[in-house]
Amino acid sequence: MSDVLTRICDDKRALVQARKSARPLSAVEDDARSADPARGFIRALRRTVDGGRYGLIAEIKKASPSKGLIRPDFDPPSLARAYRGGGATCLSVLTDEPYFQGCDDYLLSARAAVDLPVLRKDFMVDPYQIAESRALGADCILIIMAALSDAQAVEIEDAAIAWGLDVLVEVHNREELDRALALKTPLLGVNNRNLKTLAVDIATTEELAAHVPADRMLVAESGLYSPADLSRMAAVGARCFLVGESLMRQEDVSAATRALLA
Numbered sequence: 001m002s003d004v005l006t007r008i009c010d011d012k013r014a015l016v017q018a019r020k021s022a023r024p025l026s027a028v029e030d031d032a033r034s035a036d037p038a039r040g041f042i043r044a045l046r047r048t049v050d051g052g053r054y055g056l057i058a059e060i061k062k063a064s065p066s067k068g069l070i071r072p073d074f075d076p077p078s079l080a081r082a083y084r085g086g087g088a089t090c091l092s093v094l095t096d097e098p099y100f101q102g103c104d105d106y107l108l109s110a111r112a113a114v115d116l117p118v119l120r121k122d123f124m125v126d127p128y129q130i131a132e133s134r135a136l137g138a139d140c141i142l143i144i145m146a147a148l149s150d151a152q153a154v155e156i157e158d159a160a161i162a163w164g165l166d167v168l169v170e171v172h173n174r175e176e177l178d179r180a181l182a183l184k185t186p187l188l189g190v191n192n193r194n195l196k197t198l199a200v201d202i203a204t205t206e207e208l209a210a211h212v213p214a215d216r217m218l219v220a221e222s223g224l225y226s227p228a229d230l231s232r233m234a235a236v237g238a239r240c241f242l243v244g245e246s247l248m249r250q251e252d253v254s255a256a257t258r259a260l261l262a
């Protein structure tokens with residue numbers, strides 16, 4: 001049987017084909033050209049870190065393949081405002097529908113509610129999705145090395161650069177890290193979750209951090225619950241964090257965000 005990531009990406013390729021026939025690339029490109037200008041995602045993280053604070057990418061996530069429904073009362077604009085009030089530097093919004101119960105509209109409405117830069121969290125398998133992301137207002141896209149060949153990753157990154165989007169490249173092991181370093185983006189995420197098995201181990205960031213060159217900005221992703229977890233990641237050089245579930249499960253998201261960063 002194929003792993004979760006392979007299934008997600010196979011489904012995504014079929015979905016993108018359907019979207020392409022419903023809406024040709026040229027139409028999406030017109031929308032991308034008239035979209036709200038991109039907010040500097042990497043620039044915002046840099047400014048925060050240079051100011052001596054942690055850069056939090058706070059994720060708006062309703063459900064996941066490993067946990068099912070995470071937050072029943074799900075209102076992206078209020079969540080975006082709560083995250084901003086709690087001190088997040090950037091947002092991440094899941095737009096994948098089949099596996100994460102996300103949708104494009106969540107990104108639109110969350111971004112419209114705040115002035116923070118927003119990552120479109122989805123599985124990019126085709127440059128069409130990059131124009132689509134910019135048309136939605138996204139400021140940054142995700143490249144998952146485990147899901148792409150080197151050539152595909154370069155093609156997607158080049159499309160992002162052409163549209164003025166920042167790129168977060170995500171790795172989970174040494175081989176993916178070495179491949180990711182051939183890309184241009186300075187923003188490098190280590191996902192503590194293995195997307196093939198969904199197992200989480202925050203030692204993943206600890207193991208890979210030593211091999212991340214000083215000119216990359218390291219983001220520790222997934223499985224982070226407490227200030228102690230952030231300190232553990234900070235001890236190996238991470239100053240930026242991508243956190244979803246642990247904050248999404250709190251009643252008062254703003255207070256929880258503030259407490260996590262305290």
Ligand SMILES: O=P(O)(O)OC[C@@H](O)[C@@H](O)c1c[nH]c2ccccc12
Nearest residue numbers: 191221222223224242243244245246
């Ligand atoms: O909810 P968590 O464990 O805090 O993780 C957030 C984020 O890192 C996770 O949602 C994620 C990381 N990489 C991904 C790629 C696709 C979908 C989701 C993800």
